Amino acid sequence: MRHFSLPCRAVVLSASLFATDTAWAAPAPKYPVSDLPASLRENAHGVVRAYDETLVVKSVSRTVSTVHRAITILDGAGSDWAQLMVPYDQLNSINYLRGAVYDVDGRLIRSLRASDVKDYGLSDGFSLATDNRGRLATLQQSAYPYTVEFDYEITSDNSLFYSTWEPQDEPQLAVEHATFRVLTPAALPLRYQERHLPKGVQAAHSQQSGQEVYQWEVKALAAVEREPDGPPLRDLVPMVVTAPAAFEVQGHAGSAAxxxxxxxxxxxxxxxxxxxxxxxxxxxxxxxxxxxxxxxxxxxxxxxxxxxxxxxxxxxxxxxxxxxxxxxxxxxxxxxxxxxxxxxxxxxxxxxxxxxxxxxxxxxxxxxxxxxxxxxxxxxxxxxxxxxxxxxxxxxxxxxxxxxxxxxxxxxxxxxxxxxxxxxxxxxxxxTPTYGVRENRRERLADVYLDAQGKATAAVRTAYTGLEQDRLSAMLDGLDPAQQKKYITESLTLNNFSITKFNLTANRQQALPMVTEKLDLALPTFASVSGKRLFLAPNLLSRLPALSAPVGGRQSDVWLSHAYTYADTVRIHVPAGLQPENLPAPVQLTTAFGTYSAQLHTLPDGTLQYVRRLQMPRTRFAKEDYPAYVEFRRKISAADKAQIVLLKTDV
Missing domain, CATH: 3.10.620.30 (C8orf32 fold)
Structure with missing residues (x-):
């Protein structure tokens, strides 16, 4: 859901113990982990036991949102779900914030205390003045599993925004039960959009005390795992987005219809x-x-x-x-x-x-x-x-x-x-402008100077344009040269190397900005030596890894979100006394997922020239096409690992 922003003090929820004349009766257990079916624990770090949200539209300018959420934290990877941040500002106020934490058997450990809630200014680091603040409630425990429960209510005088109900808002989070209710006057009709709801789930519409009531309910949602080249989570999980037709913010009325x-x-x-x-x-x-x-x-x-x-x-x-x-x-x-x-x-x-x-x-x-x-x-x-x-x-x-x-x-x-x-x-x-395979380019030229012992040095020049240059351009503006060198070193896919010289320059005057990267590299083990043969992979810096087929089948579509063209030329300068014994065969792949080519030939002066080109579109494919995509990536990975065998002729 959307959390609003508002000021207020946290309300401490105290444990209630009910007494008879002669003895205390402990509260009944809540959310025992033993009640969870195995299907909801599978691939999950947490399970939403209950998520109940109610949005009440009071007027054209005011709404009240009430949320109850209980999550069982199964392991340390889900510990962040034991925290809740509720923002507030001039237009939003917190009426109450309560919480409790329960052990594996559902016994109350303790209720939320004042010391568990911290108030923060939500500064972005560059605002001169902001009224955005937040109350962070923390109920993290060291022993797993356990369950946290939060209740809060927000009054908003900013009706430009209504709630977005998203009970499964993180990967590897299952949902046992969740509901969403909206109550609005008939004169202020609700606008809503349902996304990815389970089959058979839809709005239940009724009238109550002169108000229009809408309600949604979902149950037993298994955890969703991130998959390679998958769509964003919000394209996969149930969600109901609501919005006003008419709204008013501080006397300024409008419509979002x-x-x-x-x-x-x-x-x-x-x-x-x-x-x-x-x-x-x-x-x-x-x-x-x-x-x-x-x-x-x-x-x-x-x-x-x-x-x-x-x-x-x-x-x-x-x-x-x-x-x-x-x-x-x-x-x-x-x-x-x-x-x-x-x-x-x-x-x-x-x-x-x-x-x-x-x-x-x-x-x-x-x-x-x-x-x-x-x-x-x-x-x-x-x-x-x-x-x-x-x-x-x-x-x-x-x-x-x-x-x-x-x-x-x-x-x-x-x-x-x-x-x-x-x-x-x-x-x-x-x-806005579209940046595709023609704009997002990485063009690299590398000269590798090899010796008979397998050592090498390399001079590499890479030109980045379009979206490919964004990361380096930001680095030029935000990092000093030492930090830039560290970042580049960590990004290179080489096993044993050192950067002996580097330089970054940006050209921001042309229609499509470009960043040029120049590197000198020392490669002490570029080729492996076995007797009178040297073995080396000509693909210096552009190897694309293979993908593994998922166990149980693909769950989501294939979503290739970034279009690009990569072109690499590597010239390997071979010393006297070495000659090619074996060169990889040319590879050409043309598929709906993209195109790839790699070839190697000998120049007149004996230099070995490797040319690789990969072009990937921005597109989406059905999950049934994933095996074909995996095979495409496997063939690229195999071609990228292909080796040259050089034979010593002077021994």
Whole structure:
């Protein structure tokens, strides 16, 4: 479920002992582990014994959410489930937080005490001011198994968000029983979406005291295990997502019944906050006056924004959705994603260019486009370009929170997904840039200098583009050279080596950013020597491991989430006195899962040249295709391990 944010003190749940005139009676056992069927313990670190959530819609602006959750912790890998974090803020308050812990037989060990609950500021490390706090309740025990039970209630004055019921929200977590109830006035109809519910489970709809009541129930859900190249867990487990039609946040009313209406609310909330000081407007106009090309003008404005602002978040109440005025960003030089995108939009207006802020779900799976609701956590800037005599219509996307993000590049943070464009006519769903096999490339050239004893040195140059360069680009900005070298050393798939020299450079001026990595390597055991023969694998750094077939069959679809192209050329410079006795045969694989080729030949000067190419799409296959995918990976792994045999001719 979605945990809201709110302030309040934890309420301590005391153990109740009932007495007769002459003797105390111990409470009846709760959740004895012996009651659990073996099917729920299989492949599980924990079992949800009960998860009962009730959402009551009080009005267009207020909801109350009540949760009861009991989990049996089977082993140490599930110990985190013995903790509960309940956030709070100005718009959400905790009415109570209670808990208890029981031993293997269901006997009460103790109730939640004040010392078991800590209050934290949920700082993100870059917010100047935030009212986000959380109460962390901890009932972890050292002896397994045991059961923890939590009860809490939240009143929210932010009806933009309703509950998401997700009783099985972690892998290797089984569910014995769970229910979800929603009570709402008939005048505020519930919007909901059911996802991956077991066969036969659906909403039970009734009326109660003038309210519409919806209820769901699931039982005996076996634990779900992560599988190689499987979809996200949320694509596999039962879930009910709810959302309002009408809502109100601090007097600002809106509707989430359509993307157009949800975007209209956000647009109106921020309307009129894009006014710049006159002197700044004049400065921007002068900055771009000599540029005839619209894209070049946008770049100049974006570079001005990057050079004169920094990202600092301010999240107080309605500030999660309403931006600082552009004039405040101009004066202070900082803002959050909303404020900086709004400021960038205002700067573009001063340059005679129209842009729009866009809501996006960053650094997370894409939104569910078929269900309009507030699924976003970030704001970026979108600049449509009209067609001209020399260019087609296009769109420039700008990440306004970074001083180093390349112009027009979204990367893995906000690329390959949908965004909600905020226009005067309301919201419009659009796609952010797509990065596929042509953009996400890793091209490597390695020169390996071998001696007769099997030692070698190598000079390796690798160019990364698109999503392939994101990790290294972030490393360039966030780590010093010593940390960079350590990170690279740990990432290389070599058994015995040392980096004698390395260098990383970034080219962020081109349309698709590139990071170039240069390494000099010492390889003391590159080839193994046996008598007058040397054995070596020409695939230096790009071996793809095989996959094992699952016991009991595949449970989920094959989900290849990252498209890429890898191209490797390895030139092995063989010393005099050695010649090839055996070279691997060429390999060519063409499948729906991807394509692979590897071949090795001798150049005129005696150098052995190995060329490998692997291209993988972003796609999804049925679980029945998994054996064929495993076979594809097995053949690649075998080809990647193929060896060259060199024969000493001077002995």
């Amino acid at each position: 359509s993307w157009q209406q949800l975007g209209q609310w956000s647009y109106e909330l921020n309307k009129g906050r894009d006014v710049l000081p006159d002197d700044l407007r004049t400065r921007v106009a002068a900055l771009v006056k000599d540029e005839k090309d619209e894209r070049a003008r946008i770049r100049k404005v974006y570079e001005f924004l990057q050079a004169n602002t920094r990202y600092i978040s301010v999240q107080l109440g309605l500030g999660g959705w309403q931006t600082f005025p552009a004039s405040a960003v101009s004066t202070n030089g900082y803002g959050d994603c909303k404020a900086l995108s709004n400021y960038g939009m205002a700067l573009l207006q001063a340059a005679g260019i129209t842009g729009y802020c866009a809501l996006v779900r960053a650094d997370a799976p894409d939104i569910h486009t078929e269900f309009s609701s507030s699924q976003f956590n970030h704001v970026i800037l979108c600049v449509p370009l009209a067609a001209t005599k020399t260019a087609k219509a296009d769109t420039v996307w700008l990440e306004c929170t970074s001083q180093t993000a390349p112009f027009g590049y979204m990367g893995s943070f906000t690329g390959n997904r949908h965004a909600l464009l905020l226009t005067p006519q309301g919201g419009k769903l659009v796609r």
